[in-house]
Amino acid sequence: MSILAPFLAFLLVGAFAAYHRLRLAYWAAITATLLVACWLLGANPTATIIAAVIVALIALPLLIPAIRKPLITAPLLTFYRKILPPLSQTERIALESGSVGFEGELFSGDPDWNALLSQPKPELTAEEQAFLDGPVEELCRMTNDWEITHIHADLPPAMWDFIKKNKFFGMIIPKEYGGLGFSALAHHKVIQKLASVSSVVSSTVGVPNSLGPGELLMHYGTEAQKDHYLPRLADGREVPCFGLTGPFAGSDATSIPDYGIVCEGDWDGAKVVGIKLTFDKRYITLAPVASIIGLAFRMYDPNGLLGDTRDLGITLALMPRETPGVEVGRRHFPLNSPFQNGPVRGHEVFLPLSQIIGEEKGIGEGWRMLSECLSIGRSITLPSTASGGAKMGAVVTGAYARIRKQFGLSVGRFEGVEEALARIAGKAYAISALSQATAAAVDRGEKPAVPSAIAKYHCTSMSRDVVKDVMDVVGGKGIILGPRNFVGRAWQASPIAITVEGANIMTRSLLIFGQGAILCHPWVLKEMKAAQNPDVAAGINEFDRNLFGHIGYAISNAVRSFWFGLTSSRIGAAPGDDYTRRFFRKMDRYSANLALMADISMLTLGGKLKFKESLSGRLGDVLSHLYMTSAVLKRYHDEGAPAADRTLLAWAVHDSVHQMELALSAALRNFPIRPIGWLMWALIFPLGRRAHAPGDRLGHRAAALLMTPNEARDRLASGVFTTPCENNPGGRIDSYLAKAVLAEPVERKFLKALKTKGIEALDFTSQLDEAVAESWITAEERKLLEELRAITLDTITVDDFDAHELRAASYYDRPQASDGSRAAA
Structure with a gap:
């Protein structure tokens, strides 16, 4: 044991210093002190001397600039210039056009969560809120999406006039030029609310402001x-x-x-x-x-x-x-x-x-103009559109699933439907948080190139998942188009958002990690600039400072990844409350994993990394889910950490953690240099993959939130057009939820009477007459059941048409042949 003691001291101090990111001089001093203690306490002298020599061989060349720069830094700079991937002028402009916010912390391996939580809570001004409650609400009331999409294929003239008169096209234009001068948050809220009733209206308003x-x-x-x-x-x-x-x-x-x-x-x-x-x-x-x-x-x-x-x-x-x-x-x-x-x-x-x-x-x-502005515009319009659609889909489908019954039960009580409702609820919560986070970044003066790509890709992709699940739950109500259909057009439109402003496949595989690995990394961009410095002496000095900062950072992330993997992120200081602290510790782990994999990938693959799109896409998924989880944790704490929201928060976090482990696992199993992949697996998953998708019990609670009036559901519905009116079938269905819940005990009593009391009537009205006459229900309870039947009928009824109503009006303007056919357009 006396032989091993000096080497154990050497390793443990090194791991401690790396984990806490102590300076090299501190590590050398602490290690030297412990080796002296080992000597005095009787450790093997030869082993202690060997350990001391190792420390000296590491510390002295690195701590003395006159040795380090010519013998280590200069050769490494020459090698670095050879492997440095060439940057075109357009790539350089794109990198220089973006700024880095909290996403930079996610690449650090040790994010400063207090910096995130201390950011001001995004809030609207009184003027912006009045615009949402006034003109935006009125425009939503004017919107008849069926007429827009099927009859006119356009907004009616009155809506165009209203939009122009109320300066919807001038939301981002400063007041001194006659615009509204709204914040990015207000822009987000307006588009979100309009999108909840019509994607045509939201895109019409969104594009001039993007x-x-x-x-x-x-x-x-x-x-x-x-x-x-x-x-x-x-x-x-x-x-x-x-x-x-x-x-x-x-x-x-x-x-x-x-x-x-x-x-x-x-x-x-x-x-x-x-x-x-x-x-x-x-x-x-x-x-x-x-x-x-x-x-x-x-x-x-x-x-x-x-x-x-x-x-x-x-x-x-x-x-x-x-x-x-x-x-x-x-x-x-x-x-x-x-x-x-x-x-x-x-x-x-x-x-x-x-x-x-x-x-x-x-x-x-x-x-340059496009690169700088695209990150701002892309942060708002499409993520906000996705948020409006997902939130509206969540609350309306929850109400539908409670009201619609099969086999004597609300369809939402079946476990298969519960699974879909849980995904709808959790993803709508995440989309809402992510879209608001990117808008808040713009309001802080950032040009969020990487977050805007993350928000565009994941909000639109998750929104497509949400609308798919909504269609599965509502069934025939969703596939029969007409004025009563609240989701069919959203289903048809979901691929549009996936495609525009940069196709999602390209955004994921090329942009998110491709930009993030350079722009957000704490050292890479600095090293690249130092390597390209025409002043040789200044370049060596800059490269020396950044290179050894980078080396220490990489060693730290390797140690942190291994430690978090061994402990399953259960040990370590973290911010938040008693509920969220565990989530922050998990994010520390995956931040270290991402940083380690990014460094190893760039070091071993060099310029070839930009062509490894599958690897880039998977690492981009890790960065994206880190950012998304940061957004949902920020939202939760901004809203006062409401206990009622914990189910939605937990579902979103567990889903992201599961997706991160899937992405890391796939990246490691398919790493181009297999031995390197095996080594990184040992550091990242020393005990194997442990994260799982959200479980059934959590999913059951998430689904129940959508099907019951509660404060968490109200917060999820905030900012979408749920006003019940003739043109808003989704708003009507949502408004029926409380009435349906109130009537359910009476309904159960009535159905029991039908089975056990021998009611002879066959039609609903006659059955009610008999039930009241026999005193099985009261007259007041009869009114509740009649109202329940009426709202159920409105909830499940679909439209039908005469054949000529489904033909385009222009069809009748074409010349008619003798056989009754019409000429081609």
Whole structure:
């Protein structure tokens, strides 16, 4: 034992120092002190000397800069430059355009949870709340989604006028330009509420307030451009769209083939320098009704009118619809969710340089503009749309499952339906928290490139899962379209959100971890910049500082991963209350796991990592679920840690933990360098995988929350349009829940009488007459049962139509042949 003591002291102090991230000098001093103690206490002298030599061989070269920099840092810098993946100009701009918020802590392996919990609670101003309670509520009441989607394939004129009059298109435009000047949180809340009743309305309002002319002008426009366009956009005199995607450049926006040639031309009766644009864009939302078209193109100056550079880069311009040569094509028809969407084309359309956003300063800056603004716009519209739909689906389906009965039981009491209801409840809670978290990041002044990608991908994907489960629960009510259907159009529209603003497959496999591994990592971007520093001495100094910080960080995460795996994250300090502290400890573990895997992957695969999309996607899943869990824990504490919400919180956290372990397991089992994968498995899962999906008992409680009036359910429903009215079948069903619960004891008594008392009547009304006459129920109880029958009928009834009502109206405008058939459109 005396032989092992010095080496045990060496290892234990090293592990302790790594776990707590002590400086190398402290580790060396503590280890030296313990080795002296071992010597004095009679440990084997030879073993103690060997341990001391090992400490000296590690500490001295690393602690003395004159030895470390020329002998260690410089060679490593040379090697690093060889394995450093090349960054294109567009990738560099994308990285520089985003900022890092709390997601950076998740890459640290030791997140500062107090920094998260101390962030201000997102709250609306009185003016913003009044807008939600007034114009937004009124617009929801005006919305008849069946008429919009089936009859008009558009918003009716009265709704367009209302939207423009109340400045829905100007929510993000500052008040000095006539807009509402709302926060990102208010923007999120408006879109969420509109989406709960109609995705067509929410997209119509959302697009002008997302990436487009308004936001681009606010950040990059000249004062003259702002003064002219922003007031007109705010009050609806101008309806904007933005043309980015084309047939040959979808997700790869940097390769757009649309071009503009610098030349001279006529504009407003004068000869000016401008550009002749040739372009072909498709999938452009609001294009069919837009009066001002934003356009992304590559700008060329072959004749040197602006200088010596021929390829000036991606540039953005504003193009009035009436500009000669502009062709706004016929409408696209996106999956029976007919928001205004269509192609825009043009051949040699002349615009003056004054129509470039930012004028001459904006030439070639288009990709930077798009990268910086996309992270803001993508943080709001699609996550908020997903949140509105998921929350509305959750509360309405919960009510439906309580009211709808089969075999004498509410369908929600069957365990198979309970499983679906639990997923609906837990995912709606997570989506709501995640979408609000990204909006709050924008309000804090961040440009959340990575969180916006996380929110877009996971909110829309989980929302699709929610609507799938809703369709399964409501059955025929969901598949028969008509004015009474509250979910069919949401089911049809769910792939749209998956596809737009960056396809989800690409977002997951390329963007989340691809950006996060560099942008959020505490050392990698610093090392890359140091390696590219043209000043050799300064570069070595910077690289030295960052490299050894990174090495210590990597060792720490290896130790922390192993320790958390051995203890199942049950030991260690953590914030939160008695209920959530265990969740924070779990997040510490997976943060260390992610950081370790990211480092090993980048070190061993180098530039090849960007082509390992399956690995990147799985590591992106870990980062995403860490961020999502942070959002739900933040929401829970912001709302005062209500005990009633613990079921939803626990379901969301356990689901994310399970998904993280699945992702880590798949990444390790498929790691390209198998021995490295085996080693990391031993560090990350020393006792094997232990996390499981949310269990049945937790699922039972989550489902029960949706089917019973309670404060947790009310909080989940907050911010969606549940007002019962003729145009809102979901709101009516939700309003029936309390009445159905109140009537259930009477219903059970009545059904028992039917079975045991020998009631002879066959129809419902006669049965009630007999039951009252025999005093089996009272007259008041009869009224409850009649009301229950009426609300049940409204809940389960579906629509039917005459055949001609289902044909497009334009069908009757076509020439009719002698056999009664109609000509093709």
